[in-house]
Amino acid sequence: MIRPSDMRSSVLSLAILLSLLVVWQVTTHVPETGPVGVVLSQEQTDGLLAQNMSQEDIDYYASQGVAFTQLNQIAGLNLSRDVIDAAGGIRALGISVPDQNSAPAPGSLFPSPVKVGAELWDTVTDPFYVAGTNDMGYGIQIGYSLLRVIIGYTLAAAVAIPLGFLIGMSPLAYKALDPFIQVLKPISPLAWMPIALFTIGDSELSSLFVIFICSLWPMLTNTAFGVAGVRSDWINVARTHELSTFRTALTVILPAAAPTIVTGMRISIGIAWLVIVAAEMLVGGTGIGYVVWNEWNGLRLDRMIVAILFIGVMGMLLDAAFARLQRAVAYVE
Amino acid sequence: MAKPFLSIERLTQQFPDGSGGTMTVFENSTFGVEKGEFVCILGHSGCGKSTIMNILAGLSEPTSGVVKMDGEHVSGPSLDRGVVFQNYSLLPWLTALKNVTFAVAARFPEWTKQQVVEHSTAFLEKVGLTGDAIHRKPSQLSGGMRQRVSIARAFANEPKLLLLDEPFGALDALTRGTIQDELINVWSQTEQTVFMITHDIDEAILLADRILLMTNGPMARVAESVEITIPRPRSRTEIVEHPNYYAIRNHLVQFLGQRSKELAGDSSGGSDERPETVHIDKTTPLREERARETPPLRAINE
Numbered sequence: 191m192i193r194p195s196d197m198r199s200s201v202l203s204l205a206i207l208l209s210l211l212v213v214w215q216v217t218t219h220v221p222e223t224g225p226v227g228v229v230l231s232q233e234q235t236d237g238l239l240a241q242n243m244s245q246e247d248i249d250y251y252a253s254q255g256v257a258f259t260q261l262n263q264i265a266g267l268n269l270s271r272d273v274i275d276a277a278g279g280i281r282a283l284g285i286s287v288p289d290q291n292s293a294p295a296p297g298s299l300f301p302s303p304v305k306v307g308a309e310l311w312d313t314v315t316d317p318f319y320v321a322g323t324n325d326m327g328y329g330i331q332i333g334y335s336l337l338r339v340i341i342g343y344t345l346a347a348a349v350a351i352p353l354g355f356l357i358g359m360s361p362l363a364y365k366a367l368d369p370f371i372q373v374l375k376p377i378s379p380l381a382w383m384p385i386a387l388f389t390i391g392d393s394e395l396s397s398l399f400v401i402f403i404c405s406l407w408p409m410l411t412n413t414a415f416g417v418a419g420v421r422s423d424w425i426n427v428a429r430t431h432e433l434s435t436f437r438t439a440l441t442v443i444l445p446a447a448a449p450t451i452v453t454g455m456r457i458s459i460g461i462a463w464l465v466i467v468a469a470e471m472l473v474g475g476t477g478i479g480y481v482v483w484n485e486w487n488g489l490r491l492d493r494m495i496v497a498i499l500f501i502g503v504m505g506m507l508l509d510a511a512f513a514r515l516q517r518a519v520a521y522v523e
Numbered sequence: 524m525a526k527p528f529l530s531i532e533r534l535t536q537q538f539p540d541g542s543g544g545t546m547t548v549f550e551n552s553t554f555g556v557e558k559g560e561f562v563c564i565l566g567h568s569g570c571g572k573s574t575i576m577n578i579l580a581g582l583s584e585p586t587s588g589v590v591k592m593d594g595e596h597v598s599g600p601s602l603d604r605g606v607v608f609q610n611y612s613l614l615p616w617l618t619a620l621k622n623v624t625f626a627v628a629a630r631f632p633e634w635t636k637q638q639v640v641e642h643s644t645a646f647l648e649k650v651g652l653t654g655d656a657i658h659r660k661p662s663q664l665s666g667g668m669r670q671r672v673s674i675a676r677a678f679a680n681e682p683k684l685l686l687l688d689e690p691f692g693a694l695d696a697l698t699r700g701t702i703q704d705e706l707i708n709v710w711s712q713t714e715q716t717v718f719m720i721t722h723d724i725d726e727a728i729l730l731a732d733r734i735l736l737m738t739n740g741p742m743a744r745v746a747e748s749v750e751i752t753i754p755r756p757r758s759r760t761e762i763v764e765h766p767n768y769y770a771i772r773n774h775l776v777q778f779l780g781q782r783s784k785e786l787a788g789d790s791s792g793g794s795d796e797r798p799e800t801v802h803i804d805k806t807t808p809l810r811e812e813r814a815r816e817t818p819p820l821r822a823i824n825e
Contacts, residue, residue: 270642423612426582429600431680441625445616521616522662 211303215319218302228252230261241265250278270324301492307486307493310499324484328500335470335477336504338394339462342401346458350406351451353440356414358447364414371410379404379465383472397469404465412454437452446517456512463505478504526565526594527531528716529684531581534588536574549743551588551796554735557798561710561717563727564745565775566737567783571679572720576688577717580662594683602630605682608687611673613661618671620657623647623679630680644779646679649670649712650705666696671705678709687719691726703729711756728768735798736778739759739787747787748798749774753804766805774803 230238230252238248243265250271251261263285264274274280299513301309317329323446357364379400386396420443426436444451478501531552548571556562566572577583579590581600590597592604613622623643631639638795647657661669670690677685690706691699705727706808710717723728727734730750736747752767762768 233675423608423610424614427612428616429582429628430580430606432600433629444613523615
């Protein structure tokens with residue numbers, strides 16, 4: 191069922207997208223003509239036609255910015271364009287014409303949406319090609335990034351959630367570990383990079399470590415917060431039913447704190463995806479972050495924009511997966 | 524004198540009063556509950572009813588004194604003492620049935636899953652919950668239905684002692700009446716020992732074998748133990764016709780309205796504070812009682 195309000199918001203979104211595309215297209219559009227064309231008067235054209243020059247050739251040279259004086263010289267040669275081209279072009283014949291590249295480009299070097307769209311289509315239709323170490327389909331590159339994120343993130347979850355339970359359930363552990371968390375948490379993930387590169391050495395493992403360390407904190411603090419905030423009534427239910435600490439943690443505290451824990455996991459996956467792009471730019475080799483940097487260095491801005499678009503879409507999908515998980519564990523008191 | 528099934532001996536609870544001293548909630552409270560008895564405890568807010576309840580449940584420790592059940596020292600929570608909390612305390616992520624099976628599975632770990640479900644369903648049925656309702660989450664149930672689930676959960680565990688902490692406090696009068704009937708119904712089928720906190724005099728008379736009256740806090744004490752001399756089975760429409768009903772009711776009203784204040788604040792001076800047993804029976808009025816012209820609505824028989 192599509193509700194009218196959904197309809198309206200979709201239409202509005204589409205309208206915003208279209209207007210953005212139009213603005214983009216208008217500001218970046220480069221006309222296919224190189225130099226500015228020359229406009230000939232009827233008199234001049236007639237004069238050239240009288241010298242046996244075809245109308246087709248007149249239009250072509252005029253569009254190339256060849257002025258009437260030079261056209262007159264070309265007409266005086268009494269040669270067809272094919273012959274002139276075969277001889278190496280009009281410039282080879284000693285006639286001065288404007289250079290193709292000397293004309294000022296109207297617009298910018300930034301690729302237009304049409305160009306990006308064409309590149310996007312190529313990428314989507316063939317995402318998994320491998321043509322060399324620096325030329326692989328974006329599907330493969332995203333796969334590399336995703337794999338790193340999943341490994342680092344899973345390791346972080348395996349540490350953060352049990353540790354968060356410990357901190358949340360034990361005031362002693364909370365007080366003892368809190369200073370460490372408070373100091374380590376605000377450190378920028380990339381600031382860990384040099385330490386990781388130096389101590390671990392391997393760049394692949396270093397980027398995994400950075401993902402691990404930056405995913406850790408939101409999950410850790412949210413788990414501890416959620417566990418510590420479980421209503422005492424529910425804990426009392428577990429106590430009056432003589433549940434062991436482990437069973438209490440599993441059957442009462444975990445489901446009670448799950449919404450808070452999953453919120454932490456959702457924040458973490460967002461951060462992990464942000465960080466992997468930056469880490470790959472730094473480390474290089476493979477991954478969608480490296481692709482962005484590589485295309486920038488090659489000034490393939492259209493391909494770079496496509497890569498950036500993929501980063502956004504992938505991040506959105508990861509977030510949507512966790513939003514779904516969040517709904518699954520939510521409960522109403 | 525033989526020790527009662529549940530015996531509370533010289534129970535004292537003190538809390539820091541926030542300015543360096545201590546505040547005594549109650550001191551040297553001593554009373555007992557017999558097996559199979561339904562005892563209600565009545566008193567004003569702040570007299571320590573809930574504190575006594577929490578100590579009996581094992582959820583908090585008294586400053587001094589002991590609680591013995593079946594001759595054994597009570598310490599910490601146990602499946603032998605079931606609790607129905609005022610705010611139901613159902614786990615909101617589980618369905619009504621799962622909330623009960625959760626408890627039953629903890630009580631009878633050796634049972635098969637099917638046994639657990641059958642036992643739980645049977646108890647939910649006893650409190651009038653059947654069909655689709657038992658598969659709903661607490662948030663989809665009315666307050667009355669939630670409390671029914673909570674009661675079913677406690678009874679299904681067949682504890683030696685059932686503690687009810689103002690179970691009907693948050694319910695409207697009509698729902699309260701229905702669930703009281705259901706509570707009595709389950710109780711009479713199971714012969715459970717019940718200890719219940721309430722604010723409601725009529726509820727206490729309808730349900731209890733005996734009512735413990737507490738004086739106002741601080742330094743509260745269980746001052747009287749009033750026997751409810753109305754035969755069972757009782758129904759709310761019939762008990763009001765019974766000659767003892769208004770006598771008992773007036774005694775309780777008067778205690779809560781006036782004497783709970785007058786008796787408040789007495790230090791026990793180190794001795795056991797045993798409640799005075801009050802037996803009110805108008806069915807065989809005593810001649811000398813009339814002669815002494817004691818207030819007709821209050822007769823104390825020690």
